[in-house]
Amino acid sequence: xxxxxxxxxxxxxxxxxxxxxxxxxxxxxxxxxxxxxxxxxxxxxxxxxxxxxxxxxxxxxxxxxxxxxxxxxxxxxxxxxxxxxxxxxxxxxxxxxxxxxxxxxxxxxxxxxxxxxxxxxxxxxxxxxxxxxxxxxxxxxxxxxxxxxxxxxxxxxxxxxxxx
Numbered sequence: 031x032x033x034x035x036x037x038x039x040x041x042x043x044x045x046x047x048x049x050x051x052x053x054x055x056x057x058x059x060x061x062x063x064x065x066x067x068x069x070x071x072x073x074x075x076x077x078x079x080x081x082x083x084x085x086x087x088x089x090x091x092x093x094x095x096x097x098x099x100x101x102x103x104x105x106x107x108x109x110x111x112x113x114x115x116x117x118x119x120x121x122x123x124x125x126x127x128x129x130x131x132x133x134x135x136x137x138x139x140x141x142x143x144x145x146x147x148x149x150x151x152x153x154x155x156x157x158x159x160x161x162x163x164x165x166x167x168x169x170x171x172x173x174x175x176x177x178x179x180x181x182x183x184x185x186x187x188x189x190x191x192x193x194x
Contacts, residue, residue: 047071050098050110052117053166053176054090057184063090064184066176067098076101079179081187090180091117092146099153107158113166113173121150122161 054065063085069076078097082090091114099108112118125147128134133141141147164170166177 046107048102048106048108050095050108051172051176052091052094052098052110052112053173053180054092054094055087055177055180055184056085056090060084060086062184062188063087064180064182064187065090065094065097066179066183067094067101068172068176068179069098069101077179079183081183083188088114088116089143089146092143092150094176094180096146096149096153099150099157099159102157105156105158108154109160109162111162111164111173113164115163118161118163120147121154125151
């Protein structure tokens with residue numbers, strides 16, 4: 031191996047990383063939902079929230095990630111923390127096959143939420159994005175805050191929780 035063939039992988043500089051915590055959910059599912067993303071860069075914190083009248087938990091999780099990535103003004107190193115295995119596995123494992131198969135799943139069915147998967151793909155294309163799964167409702171302060179913000183966004187838009 032020649033000197034030029036050696037690749038050095040340095041750990042990211044924490045002062046140059048945008049950390050993002052996302053969450054979303056519905057009550058009932060499907061039904062009215064809310065999403066939230068908390069972006070931190072150095073000592074700056076930005077919170078994004080929104081709601082939709084008829085949606086699903088998965089769509090709200092995905093919307094939070096898409097909105098966070100789309101809010102960035104320039105290429106960044108981004109670490110997205112999500113408690114959604116669907117989102118993390120979709121974007122890190124399954125999406126390559128879906129694209130190769132023209133947005134068809136392994137069973138040949140159309141992939142659900144294509145619009146949001148395409149938004150996430152386009153939004154992350156200019157960034158260096160790492161996806162980290164965190165266990166939900168397990169004491170992670172930022173994950174818990176994102177959950178509260180998503181719930182508050184849903185309640186503010188649609189009132190209290192409907193029975194479901």
